[in-house]
Amino acid sequence: MRLVSFAVMALAGLPLPALAQPLTVRDAFNREVRIETPPRRIIPIFASNTEIVTSLGLTDRIVGIEAYTRYPAEVLDRPLVGGRLGFSVDAVVALQPDLLVVTPSRQAANQLVDPMERLGIPVLVLLQRDVPEILANIRLVGKVAGVAERGDQVAGALQARLDKVGARLAGRKTPSVVMITGQVGNGLMLVARQGTYTGDAIVRSGGRFALAGTARLGQVSPEAILESDPDVLLWAGSERDLEKLTERPGWSDLRAVRTGHAFTVQRAEFLIPGPRTIDGIERLAARLHPPATP
Amino acid sequence: MKIWLGLGVLLLAAIVLAAAAGNMWASPADLWLALTGDDSLRSRLLFEWRLPRVLAAALVGALLGLGGTIFQGVFRNPLAEPYLLGSAGGAALGATVALLVPLLMPQAVLLPVLAFAGAWAATLLVLGISRVAGAVDAAGLLLAGVAVAAILGALRSFLMLALSDETVSLQVVMSWVLGGIQTPTWRTLDLLAAITLLCVGLTSLLARRLDLLGLGETMAKSFGLHVTRFVALAVLAGSIVVAAAVAFGGLVAFVGLAAPHIARWLVGPLHRPLLPASALVGAIIVTLADAIARAALPPAEIPLGLVTAVAGGPFFIVLLARRLRA
Numbered sequence: 001m002r003l004v005s006f007a008v009m010a011l012a013g014l015p016l017p018a019l020a021q022p023l024t025v026r027d028a029f030n031r032e033v034r035i036e037t038p039p040r041r042i043i044p045i046f047a048s049n050t051e052i053v054t055s056l057g058l059t060d061r062i063v064g065i066e067a068y069t070r071y072p073a074e075v076l077d078r079p080l081v082g083g084r085l086g087f088s089v090d091a092v093v094a095l096q097p098d099l100l101v102v103t104p105s106r107q108a109a110n111q112l113v114d115p116m117e118r119l120g121i122p123v124l125v126l127l128q129r130d131v132p133e134i135l136a137n138i139r140l141v142g143k144v145a146g147v148a149e150r151g152d153q154v155a156g157a158l159q160a161r162l163d164k165v166g167a168r169l170a171g172r173k174t175p176s177v178v179m180i181t182g183q184v185g186n187g188l189m190l191v192a193r194q195g196t197y198t199g200d201a202i203v204r205s206g207g208r209f210a211l212a213g214t215a216r217l218g219q220v221s222p223e224a225i226l227e228s229d230p231d232v233l234l235w236a237g238s239e240r241d242l243e244k245l246t247e248r249p250g251w252s253d254l255r256a257v258r259t260g261h262a263f264t265v266q267r268a269e270f271l272i273p274g275p276r277t278i279d280g281i282e283r284l285a286a287r288l289h290p291p292a293t294p
Numbered sequence: 295m296k297i298w299l300g301l302g303v304l305l306l307a308a309i310v311l312a313a314a315a316g317n318m319w320a321s322p323a324d325l326w327l328a329l330t331g332d333d334s335l336r337s338r339l340l341f342e343w344r345l346p347r348v349l350a351a352a353l354v355g356a357l358l359g360l361g362g363t364i365f366q367g368v369f370r371n372p373l374a375e376p377y378l379l380g381s382a383g384g385a386a387l388g389a390t391v392a393l394l395v396p397l398l399m400p401q402a403v404l405l406p407v408l409a410f411a412g413a414w415a416a417t418l419l420v421l422g423i424s425r426v427a428g429a430v431d432a433a434g435l436l437l438a439g440v441a442v443a444a445i446l447g448a449l450r451s452f453l454m455l456a457l458s459d460e461t462v463s464l465q466v467v468m469s470w471v472l473g474g475i476q477t478p479t480w481r482t483l484d485l486l487a488a489i490t491l492l493c494v495g496l497t498s499l500l501a502r503r504l505d506l507l508g509l510g511e512t513m514a515k516s517f518g519l520h521v522t523r524f525v526a527l528a529v530l531a532g533s534i535v536v537a538a539a540v541a542f543g544g545l546v547a548f549v550g551l552a553a554p555h556i557a558r559w560l561v562g563p564l565h566r567p568l569l570p571a572s573a574l575v576g577a578i579i580v581t582l583a584d585a586i587a588r589a590a591l592p593p594a595e596i597p598l599g600l601v602t603a604v605a606g607g608p609f610f611i612v613l614l615a616r617r618l619r620a
Contacts (some may be wrong), residue, residue, distance in 0.1 A: 083593070086594050088595065090339070090593070091318070096335060110469060185455055
């Protein structure tokens, strides 16, 4: 019967209903996002979302990126739809996308969600407040892109690696940690905060926050860091910059510096909430809690 | 008559140019397709997104021109301007509170109300300070305005630091502070158009009394004008106009200063023609400035307030220099 009606519709020149089920999901803004057919032309805004799409094996569906996306190399030749100064609705629409994946940062959600809704282009807004949410995002993008199984696989494998780290560290004494992620012109320092995925990654690597009260503001004075005298000082950046910092008066006396527990972590692993965050957790856990015997 | 026709044609030309301008320029044929209901993605983008924004820019510009004219008239000060007098800063603080502080009212109501309250209170405060200090001259008023604007800006920054959840609200506030036309839906655009027309109509009722006030307080009194009451009324009207402009366009600097001056060169100092002429000039300026903001640095967009500040700042400096020499 259904076959007959399909045939009739086809003969009558009516559009055939898509064979894949239309899909409705809720995103991080609690918006309903309706996907009619699995998207073929995806614009992920920001490195994290690009890496998530890539981890699902969908790199060839990416048709545009923003100016600060540096990884993976295959996508760097795609047209840019925005950068430091915001995002261009024109440039996005010119690429005829059928899915945008954005994170509300640097005006992206503010500038893109409203126009895309008016034009009927689905936008998936993702937040990453902790590490599990990164994995949930991978599953969600997989589902929306029509590769739900692949999403479960990728997220499941990452979860297994997290569990392994967690099991190894269970019951260990946690060193106090300060992770510096940047410096503001006025001398204040940006530190990884509680209640963020970076903070969560530190905790999952077996560290604890040396600075109390960093839940609200991420900018702290250097004095506060010196005062807290952490067991471990982490610098999200280059070795050279870390050396320059630890040579400064005051800093060289820190316990972490004196005992050789000041080291760098990769920005890509702790400041881009994608699959590589798990690499970072494994690496940091190994530094904070070296396996007793190889 | 020629001048009005000229302003009308210029505004129309500015609107067409702005509708064409963007990261991807549209040809007249593209615009025609979009207007005649073509269903392609490109046409829908032009019709649903770019055109409402261009028209909103024109209306915000008109409101800023009006607001500036009223403030310059009521303070008898050619350097008065919503942005410098603190009223725009007050409106922005009100809008920030509406956006960030959880209050028991829908934002759609709260935002315009608090923007207005902020604009009004800030202007009254500036007026009061300069009165108390006995410095109602140009410099005194402006300095009081600058000081109040600085305080309001600091309060706004603090609210943004302390209350934003780093997701959407802070970004909305930022786009407010730097000045940027919020793209309305066609229905909201109708509302904005109605508000603008209403403001043009209401302010024209003040025109004759603004002229009288321009003769000096004593002279105005001898013509039977109740000066204190009229100033209060005019400040209220100006605040409504500024609040509407800020609610849709954020903090757009110097248009309220430049538009009345240009209009004065064209139609003279009498407020009956000056008010609508300022509105037209303001509309032309902001329409063009917004086009530059969208098209100058593709694919990014420059905040509108920065464009008008860079273009309008020197204008202010020239006016200030001429005034100080005089």
